[in-house]
Amino acid sequence: MKRHVLLYGLVGGILIAVLKWTEYRFLVIEHSLEIYGGLTAVTFTVLGIWFGLKLTATKERVVVKEVLVPASETFAPDQRKREKLGITPREFEILELIAQGMSNREIAGKLYVSENTVKTHSSRVFDKLGAKRRTQAVQLGKEFGLLP
Amino acid sequence: MKRHVLLYGLVGGILIAVLKWTEYRFLVIEHSLEIYGGLTAVTFTVLGIWFGLKLTATKERVVVKEVLVPASETFAPDQRKREKLGITPREFEILELIAQGMSNREIAGKLYVSENTVKTHSSRVFDKLGAKRRTQAVQLGKEFGLLP
DNA sequence: GCCAAAATCACCCAAAAGTGTGACGACATT
DNA sequence: AATGTCGTCACACTTTTGGGTGATTTTGGC
Numbered sequence: 089m090k091r092h093v094l095l096y097g098l099v100g101g102i103l104i105a106v107l108k109w110t111e112y113r114f115l116v117i118e119h120s121l122e123i124y125g126g127l128t129a130v131t132f133t134v135l136g137i138w139f140g141l142k143l144t145a146t147k148e149r150v151v152v153k154e155v156l157v158p159a160s161e162t163f164a165p166d167q168r169k170r171e172k173l174g175i176t177p178r179e180f181e182i183l184e185l186i187a188q189g190m191s192n193r194e195i196a197g198k199l200y201v202s203e204n205t206v207k208t209h210s211s212r213v214f215d216k217l218g219a220k221r222r223t224q225a226v227q228l229g230k231e232f233g234l235l236p
Numbered sequence: 237m238k239r240h241v242l243l244y245g246l247v248g249g250i251l252i253a254v255l256k257w258t259e260y261r262f263l264v265i266e267h268s269l270e271i272y273g274g275l276t277a278v279t280f281t282v283l284g285i286w287f288g289l290k291l292t293a294t295k296e297r298v299v300v301k302e303v304l305v306p307a308s309e310t311f312a313p314d315q316r317k318r319e320k321l322g323i324t325p326r327e328f329e330i331l332e333l334i335a336q337g338m339s340n341r342e343i344a345g346k347l348y349v350s351e352n353t354v355k356t357h358s359s360r361v362f363d364k365l366g367a368k369r370r371t372q373a374v375q376l377g378k379e380f381g382l383l384p
Numbered sequence: 385g386c387c388a389a390a391a392t393c394a395c396c397c398a399a400a401a402g403t404g405t406g407a408c409g410a411c412a413t414t
Numbered sequence: 415a416a417t418g419t420c421g422t423c424a425c426a427c428t429t430t431t432g433g434g435t436g437a438t439t440t441t442g443g444c
Contacts, residue, residue: 176390189372191430204393211432221400222371222431224337326421340401352423359402369430370401 166233173232179213180234182206187226187235314381321380327361328382330354335374335383 170180185195192210196203210222217232219225229235318328333343340358344351358370365380367373377383 178391186371187375189367189369189375191369193430201391202393204395205391207432208392211434214432219337220432221337221339223334223374226371226374227335227337324420339399349421350423352425353421355402356423357421359404362402368402 163236165235169232170234173216175213175216175234179209179216182209183213183217183225183229184235186210186222187229311384313383317380318382321364323361323364323382327357327364330357331361331365331373331377332383334358334370335377 165180175183181199182195185198190198192203192206196206199206210225214220214222214225217225217228219228226235313328323331329347330343333346338346340351340354344354347354358373362368362370362373365373365376367376374383
């Protein structure tokens, strides 16, 4: 801002000096006043426009644009909810694999445990979720924010 | 735009007239030139700023702010994909109810058909999706954009 | 080291789900 | 009239799932 003021003074001074000089050269010219005023007007109009632009250069308008984003990108399983329901980490792990469409046998193979173990885990997680079937468990898991 | 030019000329003319008039009144004043130039400078600076603002009044920078919106709100089942997979409307209906965690018996009751009918529909939809279990059918249905 | 929670596994039984085949009627297309 | 799709249903059979009970081992905290 200070630079602007200084610049203004400088330009004004230069202009006056130039005019002083031209005054001598065109002293007797009839319309020197009009030329003089015109030059000043043009110069300061340009300066004014530039200055005005500087002042308003930062004007921004914030437009809120809603963008659909797949929720899976930002999904994080709600651990607090899980604990509130009393679901253990292992049980939750089985629930996730069930949600991926795996059978008890497949889950058992993947986790290196017996099929019976998977059954007990799934039975317990169904109880805690209040589900009667695995499909319902998946649905409830989603509603509780445990699954994407 | 034409109005602006006319206005400029008008203001310039008025200024010159005023100066002419003041010229007579302060003819002998030592620094009339400086006053004269200063007045012109101030006037046209103001005009320039105003003009500059006029020119840039509509120049707004649009800042896009992205907001995450749950995709579930705007979900619509992909009918084209459904047809591409050869899944009939009825079969799809059963798939939706399966995804909601309903048993075959419950679905049969809801749709007023026999349990066997539900079984055949579900078997066919599993074939078309390439699923071996209903949980897997739900998972694949989501991946295909058929289910939310 | 003790205790509680968690994880593991087995067995039996019942229910649900899934497979395969066949069939019938309605409806649209050819 | 013949064909094809869709929706409906039945029956037999296999597989999967779920419930209940009981037991052992592992683990983490006190």
